[in-house]
Amino acid sequence: MEREIDKRRKREQRLAEQQERRGAYKDDIVNPKIRNASFKNFERRKGTEAVIEACKRFYREFEEREDGLMMFGGVGNGKSHLARAVQRYLDYDGYVTLFLDFPMLSELAKDTFGKSGISVADLIKSATAADLLVLDELGIAPLTTFEYKSLLFPILNGRAGKKTIITTNLDMNRLDRWLSEDKDGQTLDEDKRMMDRIIGGFEIVQNKGTSKRQEDRINANKGRG
Numbered sequence: 001m002e003r004e005i006d007k008r009r010k011r012e013q014r015l016a017e018q019q020e021r022r023g024a025y026k027d028d029i030v031n032p033k034i035r036n037a038s039f040k041n042f043e044r045r046k047g048t049e050a051v052i053e054a055c056k057r058f059y060r061e062f063e064e065r066e067d068g069l070m071m072f073g074g075v076g077n078g079k080s081h082l083a084r085a086v087q088r089y090l091d092y093d094g095y096v097t098l099f100l101d102f103p104m105l106s107e108l109a110k111d112t113f114g115k116s117g118i119s120v121a122d123l124i125k126s127a128t129a130a131d132l133l134v135l136d137e138l139g140i141a142p143l144t145t146f147e148y149k150s151l152l153f154p155i156l157n158g159r160a161g162k163k164t165i166i167t168t169n170l171d172m173n174r175l176d177r178w179l180s181e182d183k184d185g186q187t188l189d190e191d192k193r194m195m196d197r198i199i200g201g202f203e204i205v206q207n208k209g210t211s212k213r214q215e216d217r218i219n220a221n222k223g224r225g
Contacts, residue, residue: 014094
């Protein structure tokens, strides 16, 4: 009973401080399809058992744990949904959180931030200060030097010692190559510092589930037959 009372008191205190602790950049950059994602509305499929448990454990142990969580696996199997669910639950509990879809972030950083009055520096500061940051969809397209030096490296480097969730379709070998060279073949991380930080600072879990989007399309086509 005392533990529950203490838990509620801590949540109320975090909520009271949450808005003040948010940085200049407060808005999640998230695919609208998963904006309301939760554990309850996640459709379980064979192969998703381990990643679901990892996400629930990450949420339960958030205060005590020291490492982040990285989920990798095929397209459309729910990694982003689960990452968003964890982030929303922690935000509800009063933690300062931020969800950044990396491909969408890259486009905004190049085209919008300066015009909107929000700078890349504002974004970096908010991303590094958050209690939890989600970096979604790493590896969708080859990195540019701008994306690596102005976004990815300063964000992850600035979050040393803080908890981050990463999702990617790339396995560890492909992720290593993605981080090492830009789209023109120029070296980005010759010493592999970023990959070393990921391996050493994240619980790495494979989502072996199949693609729900592909299954839905197949079932829809069957229905037309």
